[in-house]
Amino acid sequence: MSTKPKVAIIGTGGTISSMGRGPLELIDYGAAGVVLDVHGVIARVPELALVADVLPVPFKAIPSTALAWPEWKQLVLICDRLSAEHPDLAGVVVTHGTASLEETAYFLSLTLKIPQPVVVVGAQRPASALAGDGPMNLLNACRVAADPGARGLGALVLLNDEIQAAREVTKTSTLRLQTFRTADFGALGHADADLVAWYRRPLRRLAPDTEFDVRGLDALPRVDIAYTYAGADGTAIEAFVAAGAKGIVTAGFAPGYVTPAMSEAMAAAVKQGVAVVTSSRAMSGRAAKTSKNTALGFVTADNLTPQKARVLLALALAHGITDLERVFATY
Structure with a gap:
């Protein structure tokens, strides 16, 4: 043996x-x-x-x-x-x-x-x-x-x-x-x-002890990533909403800001029931949680990259979770 x-x-x-x-x-x-x-x-x-x-x-x-x-x-x-x-x-x-x-x-x-x-x-x-x-x-x-x-x-x-x-x-x-x-x-x-x-252990909540169980799921909701750049308008945000996105993650200027035009489109998306999460394109550090973004209904991705924030947001939405601030602070 x-x-x-x-x-x-x-x-x-x-x-x-x-x-x-x-x-x-x-x-x-x-x-x-x-x-x-x-x-x-x-x-x-x-x-x-x-x-x-x-x-x-x-x-x-x-x-x-x-x-x-x-x-x-x-x-x-x-x-x-x-x-x-x-x-x-x-x-x-x-x-x-x-x-x-x-x-x-x-x-x-x-x-x-x-x-x-x-x-x-x-x-x-x-x-x-x-x-x-x-x-x-x-x-x-x-x-x-x-x-x-x-x-x-x-x-x-x-x-x-x-x-x-x-x-x-x-x-x-x-x-x-x-x-x-x-x-x-x-x-x-x-x-x-x-x-x-x-040498160290991660502190955030991990499998198998999570609230996400995909074994009974047939699909994940559409979640898109909108990249921020100088002069970006709301076209991408509006297109994602029109395509049926249930969530949008922004890859914003460090520490997570977007252009005024993009922010306006994001705020409109929130009013239409789309979850909007802000992250940074810098690939390091936390996205800032500001009073303005909070008032507009945006959730911060903490230090997750845009592609990781998209995964977490899709899973949360698939499970009908609405307290997204908690989710992004937990995982």
Whole structure:
């Protein structure tokens, strides 16, 4: 009987699964059209057997630009099944493209209902690359998923030996290996060669102890993001409302302000029953809660990035939650 921890690996595609035309094809590797399934990814990293008994779980082999609500819900259901069918399961790893990795991770961190850790992992270089980062990222993700210290931290993100909280991490560079960073607070820990080292814990409410249960939901309400820039008018806000948006998140000037014309359109949207949440395009720090915005009915996203605020707002609206100030102060 093996003494290694059992770790399930769910494959969703992305760069970590992609094969380019040669070892130096680090950007246009998608042109080859070859994406490995989870079995193919695992086969290229035989060293995984040194740290875990791996359970491959085929899902989809698609870029993360194509992942959204349907796949997010399916991942929650797959994790439910794995936890129920394998009482000895230590943890779950989800391989994922880096484009929307942080959004999937945050969704899982809000909605999972299993006790096992879930670690979302990706790569900046394709599987075919010279000195690709995928194999070590995957191996370390398995180590973290199996580590007792990972329990109770919600979904985690692992790249470049760094363990990040799903709520806090964001992709900060297009090509650099250290792209996933937590600007204000730093990593939770490191997956070093000799041990998985932990240094802090997130304080906000995390799965599985959340009020969000997507297993009975058929869809999420439409929530859009409106980017602020010098001279922005209300056109985007009005278009989102016309398209049926139930919520709008603004990526405002730091610390969360928008232009007068945009604010006017946002106020009109609130009067039509649309939830409006203000965040900052700066990717660091809290969006300011001002008396003017409060009077207009806007809710602040705290320090969530616009894309993370969108995920939380959609879940809250889907569950009929109206006290959004509490939600954004809790999660």
